[in-house]
Each structure stands twice: as C-alpha cells, then as structure tokens.
Amino acid sequence: MNRFIITVLAKDRPGIIALVTKVLYELECNLENVNQMILQDQFAGLFLVDAPADLTRDRLHADLDVQTQNSGLVIHVTSLDEKNGAPMGGTGDIFLITTIGPDQKGLVARFSAIIARYHANIINLKAVFKGGPDPRNNVMSYQIWVTPDLDTAAMFGDLRQKAEELGLDIRIQHKNIFDAINKI
C-alpha cells in the first residue's frame, strides 16, 4: 500500500475536483475517499488515494503542482506512513454536544479546552452564527469520541456549567438518538 492524503485549498469555482482527479487518474492513483466542504467562498478538499508502488510523495506533489499551475490551488500531500499517531479505533462512543445561543468571542476555544482537558477527541465541529431568532443560525455542534476510561459525567458537568455561565442552551446526546430519528 502506498497511500497519500492530498489537501486542496482554493477559492471555490467549478472544475476544481475535475482538475485534481484528472491528474490523479493519469498517475494511476485510485481514489479511496474524498471529502470536501465549502466555507463562505473557500473550497477545501481531502483526497485519500492508493498510488502505484513507485510513485513517491515528491513526484505526486510535483505533478499536481505542474498540472494545476495558474489555477490558484494550494496543494499539500502527506504520505499516510508519515502521519504521527494511530487512527482512531478501539471501543468508544460518539456524543453530540450542541449549544444554541448567540455568538460570543472565544466560544469554541472555551468548549474545546474542556473537551481537550478530558482527552476526548473532537471528530467533527460545525459552528454557525448568523444572529436572529432561528436556532439554526446560532448553533455549535461538536461530535466527540469518548473512550470508556474517560470520566464522561465530570466532562459533561463541566460543559453544562460553562454553557450556563455563557447563557447558552446545551444538549449532550449519544449519537444513536440522532441515528434513530434521522437514519431510517
């Protein structure tokens, strides 16, 4: 296995994915997973590829740079072998922590500090603050990975206390309840 993670950042416009995947196809790379998002007008994409055994990280990076020059893409290539640490695994649970309430400076920093203090891992974070009465426009949602050895009661207690201090409505729920309601 010769696998790479390719990170692509750019101002969003049509054709970015087509451009990157064309190069990967020509290099005989197999796309294993792609994840992209758009924040405001910025595109961010992650491409997980399985490359031919003789394709080095430097050559892949160089070919991508050459083939996409003048397109405004910022590209970074990481060999999976170079990554530090093991992927998330083992036993554990995913909880969703959702706060609803108006924006304040340092919200994410304060909540993520508590989560980090208990060594829980944030695996997804979404935050939208547009103001107004619609809760959809004033929401932060953390999905965190919790291992059995973690003191969840203490962590959730600290998170609820912080939310109360900040005047936010907080909900902490195991992910399965969202699956039960939404994934039918």
Add this chain to the structure above:
Amino acid sequence: MFEDHEIITTIEMVKNEHLDVRAVTLGVSLFDCISHDLDRFKKNIRAKIIGHASELKSVCDQVGDKYGIQVVNKRISISPVALVGAAFSPDQMVEIAHELNDIAKTVDIDFIGGFSALVEKGMAAGDKALIAALPRALAETQRVCASVNVATTKAGINMDAVLLMAKAIKQAAALTADADGLACAKLCVFANIPEDMPFMAGAFLGVGVADAVINVGVSGPGVVKRAIERNLENGPLTLGAIAEVIKRTACKVTRVGELIGREVAANLGIRFGVVDLSLAPTPTVGDSIGEIFQALGLSHIGVPGSTAALAMLNDAVKKGGAFASSHVGGLSGAFIPVSEDLNIAHAAHQGFLSLEKLEALTSVCSVGLDMVPVPGDITEETLAGIIADEMAIGMINAKTTATRIIPVPGKKAGDSVYFGGLLGEARVMAVPHMEQTNAFVRHGGRIPAPIHSLKN
C-alpha cells in the same frame, strides 16, 4: 456525520415538542410467589419484585441522560393478583394492595399495575375477592393501579362483572370523595385487554410472557402536531399526504422508544418486550391530542369530522410504529383522556365534545372513555350501561376498549374537578338520561361472542 437540520430537528423534538419516553414498565411474573399463607406470599412478592426492580429507576435515569430523552415514568406491571392471590379473601386482597404500594415506594417507581382480574367468561373466587377489594385497595393506596377485563371478542361480555364493576367504581369514588373520586382514576374496565401494555392504569403482565420483561411506552403528540403544522406551512396537502407525515413521524418516535427500551433492558439484564407508541397527552400546552385535531383543520375535537380525523391519526400511528419495530405491542394508537388533555377538557367544557361523541371516537382509537368525570349521583345501572356500550364496541370490532370513569361525589355536570399531576383537571360531563331506570344491565349473564369470533 449529521446535517445541521438533522441535529436541530432532533433537539427541537425533545426541547420544544415534548418528545419523551412516557413509561418504562418492568413486567414481573408472580406465579412463582404463590402461597396460601398471606405473610409468605407478601414476603415472596416483595423479594421477587425488588430483586428485579431495585435498579430500574437509576438505570432509566442513566439511559435517559445518555440520550437526552427523559424517561418520565418508571413503572412495574405484575401478574394479575386475582390469579396469583386467588386463595385470599377481600380483606387479604386489600393487604396485598398495601404491600404492593409499599414495594412501589421502596423502589421509587410511580405506579404498580396488575391489581387485576380477567373475568370475561366468568368469575372465580380470586376474581370476586379482588373486585370486592377494589374500592378500599384503591382508596387506601397511592401507587396501585387496577384493571378488570370483562369482555373479549372470543368470549363476549360478562354482564355480571360489568354491574359489579359499576358498583366498585361508585364505592371507590365515595371512599375518596374528598379528592373528587381520585381512586377511580386508577381503575380501568377493559374489553380485549393487551397483556404487554406499558401504560397505566391498565398495565399488567400477561400469563403467556417471560418471567421479567421491559415494555416501553412512547408518546409524542406535540411532535406529531408540529410535523403536521410544518408540512402545511409549505402549502396545502391532501389527507393522504398528511397521513404519510404522521406515519413517518410515528416511525421516528417509535425508534427512539425502542432504542431506550432495549438499552434499559440490556443494562438490567432483562428481556425486551414491546414498544407501545401511543399518543398520550399531558395537561400541558403543546403536548395534546386535541391540538392535533386543530392542526388538521378542525376547530375543536368533537366537531363533525373528528371521528374521521381520529381514524386517520390512529391508523397512521400504527403503521409508523409497525414500520419502526418488529415488536410493537400494547395499545399503539391515540388516547383521548379527557382530564389529562387540556385541549380536550376545554372542548368538553365548551360543549364541542359530549359523552356520546366520545363514545363514537372510541370506535376508531386506542382506548375508550378515559378519565371522564361524570356526576356523582349517576346510578350503578347507568354506569354499567355506559361500560357495557364501550365493551360492545371493543368486542364487535375486535379491538381494545376501556373505561376509566370517575363519578365525582357531590358534583354535577359542569362542576370543576381537579385530580392533579398527569391526571389533570376537567369539568364534570353531562350524562344524558342518567335518571332513567335500566333493567337491561340487571339481566346478568353473558352477552354472547359475535359470529366472527368463530375463527377456529
């Protein structure tokens, strides 16, 4: 990963639309506790029930906290006391009720159901003793619930039992006259009673089920109402499309109940039984069946069109539940308890909902004349006639029906009654022609089972 709308929708259902697990009910078989010695019997049932239920409340709270869904009531249902305590006299039956009440307090659960008898085809000694004990048993305890099944589609209607129950209801009301006849709020008379229902006051553990089982009752009228409103805000919908909205919503709510129930059962090391999705209201704005009728376009529950609307609602709830779980049981439909639903109580007070219309509604919904306060001077015969009418609807239509009628001592039609808590408050409903003599119910015997019961 979840989309924003999936997260917000889930939170809204819990936070603003009153989605909760209405009851986790632990069923405990008491057949291995039987003894002719009362003290030994009481000791046996105490040990058996507490042995299974000591962790029930804490486990329900833990699981509810994990999922952010409150388990509102923790309850216990037991084998029918008329069967397991068949050897005892009425006074001894009352002692058993006190013991059950004390056990319920010990394990800190809301209600214990199963002070019950199954007499659709006749009454044995234990059945007669239990029915004779009902007034004192319910008046002297707080957490004991009772039910008597007097009819089935297979057996017909036991009219002797119907009249006895009318007498028991009147006596129970008289013994709790200072509380508006509150004892009657813990007593249901049934046709085709389910053996796995988690909801009170009719819950008991049937004879064909496991030694211990967890049944879950889920509610969510507020969730259904908001789903209808949200969809109608986007433009007109046909009734078929609205039924589809109700069905999908019921499916989601049922899945929540099964998730919670299975985890509670697993943590207690007890078999999971059924999930019962019954739209059961509370006396809270936004948690009302009556408000669903208004969301459907009717001015009040009880106006023309109400029976059709309830038929559609009940059916869609059943279909959604059946899609969500292979183990749906109990009643699974819509309840219309008058005092427990602010909106229904108001509709009755304003004259939109009469006793006769309520009876018509019960032909298409889950239960029957539920939490209906009637004048205290109603005669036993008239009360028996009302019960018999309701049982006939159940018997002929092969469905469950029940009555939970409270003859409120000293009060007339239109007077206010207050039961408190989930039991709510209402005005006494008028009973037309209640002063007429009723020799019909005094003939006794059994109304034969209908022809379509002959299926073997």
